Amino acid sequence: MASDFIPYNRPYVTGKEQAYIEEALRNHHLSGDGPFTRRCHQWIEQRTGCAKALLTHSCTSALDLAAILLDLKSGDEVIMPSFTFVSTANAFVLRGAVPVFVDIREDTLNLDERQIEAAITSRTRAIAPVHYAGVSCEMDKIVAIARRHNLRIVEDAAQGILASYRDTPLGAIGDIGSFSFHETKNIMSGEGGCLLVNDPELAQRAEIIREKGTDRGRFFRGEVDKYTWQDLGSSLLPSDLTAAFLWAQLEDAERITRERLAIWNRYHDMLAPLEQRGLLRRPIIPGHCRHNGHLYFILLPPGIDRSMVLGKLKDQGVHSVFHYVPLHSSPAGMRFGRAHGDLSLTTSLSERVIRLPMWIGLHEKQQMRVVEALGAILGR
Incomplete structure (x- = not known):
């Protein structure tokens, strides 16, 4: 590649990533939910105000977790833009739900909130706004629509870390939010993501689903004397090596x-x-x-x-x-x-x-x- 070629993206490294990965190795905790994962969770919770942050393998995984958390059934509908990455739809399709694609606004290229209500049917269960380019959808109006129709909101804030709508951080406005830490994102760990649980009533179940459907997190906190299979779930935890890399980025976010x-x-x-x-x-x-x-x-x-x-x-x-x-x-x-x-x-x-x-x-x-x-x- 010529030295004067200008690439579309070049992943940015702060310089502290390797030292933190070496620290994780010395900690002898390389699997998920280690010391660096806890630091990342705390940072995200403090910066966004969400009830619980849970690191995942990707934003796709976070959306998958959200779809399970909403108990979507075959034939349920989720309103979203067609102008989005496939993960926004796939997460709900995997639960048997039907994406209902609504047009976008000409100014921001975000979901057109003026068209949402007409798309709602008796099967609609959720709205999935996507904050394109880190610019918020019109969340006041979307939240009002969701409340009128008793719908959940899942924010796809893959591109939205440290962006806000009327001073409220993106990802922390709906019932559930999600971030991406893919290498093309502002804050990254190569691959990675995070689920933001904003409804406290969903927090404990989200933790269980993420930990293979078990209450292992409660066991390690000493809240139960053993952990067992409690619910649907999957293995959605990134390693603490990934979290160590991410922590270097969050410190400089x-x-x-x-x-x-x-x-x-x-x-x-x-x-x-x-x-x-x-x-x-x-x-x-x-x-x-x-x-x-x-x-x-x-x-x-x-x-x-x-x-x-x-x-x-x-x-x-x-x-x-x-x-x-x-x-x-x-x-x-x-x-x-x-x-x-x-x-x-x-x-x-x-x-x-x-x-x-x-x-x-x-x-x-x-x-x-x-x-x-x-x-x-x-x-x-």
């Missing part, structure tokens, strides 16, 4: 977020002239949402060949990507779920998104190269 926001803001300023010329649209952040600089995307004007743009960027040493292929248009989407409405914005916007290189260490000259390349390509 505020600084990491500040640095990503600085890079995000530079892109935003640099791209303003291209937006003024009508060559692209920049992200829109509502004033009551505090984002975390997770990703920077642009929207191409309708009719522009995105593959051509991505190819020409690559030719100039810039690796940019797109996502998502809408779930309702995928082979499995209509086999397992159904669409509410025509999802025209989801289809249109998903075909116009380009995600720009975004990682700590990306310097101003590199960002200018990205912006100049975009301007030259789109200006033709």
Whole structure:
């Protein structure tokens, strides 16, 4: 790879990860729920205010756990955007539930809260808002809808750590939330995730499900004299080696977020002239949402060949990507779920998104190269 090639992502390491992994080795506790896992749980609980944080192998695993926790049955329905990663839907499909795909907003690309109520049926059990790019959905309205219809809320805040909605941390607004610590995320451990339980009545059962359906956690805390099979469950604990790596990241989470926001803001300023010329649209952040600089995307004007743009960027040493292929248009989407409405914005916007290189260490000259390349390509 050429030295001047600008990758889409470069995982950031604080420098303390190896020392903490070595400390975990000296602790002689390498399996789940060791000292580093407890530190991570405490940090997340204190920063979000959730009743219980539980590290998992991935955000996918956290959503799987949430679906079990909600006691979803075959034919139950969960409302969600089609513009999301497949894990949002898979977790519920695995329990026999039906994803009901609702269109997104044009400004934030988040679930359009104005269309949720019309999608509710007698089978609806939950709403799964996805906070795209670390920018919150309109949670006041979603919470109000859920309360009117006695529905649960499962927040997919995979991209949302240290972002907030009206000063409430993402992941801590609904009944249940989830984070991702995949290497593409702001705070990462290679692979990893976390379930945030905000309803205290669900906390003990969540712990049991995560620990293979046993009350092993209570046993190790001395609350029972033996542990036994209590409920449905699976092995969803990451090792304490993974938690040790994550702890190094969490300790520096505020600084990491500040640095990503600085890079995000530079892109935003640099791209303003291209937006003024009508060559692209920049992200829109509502004033009551505090984002975390997770990703920077642009929207191409309708009719522009995105593959051509991505190819020409690559030719100039810039690796940019797109996502998502809408779930309702995928082979499995209509086999397992159904669409509410025509999802025209989801289809249109998903075909116009380009995600720009975004990682700590990306310097101003590199960002200018990205912006100049975009301007030259789109200006033709």
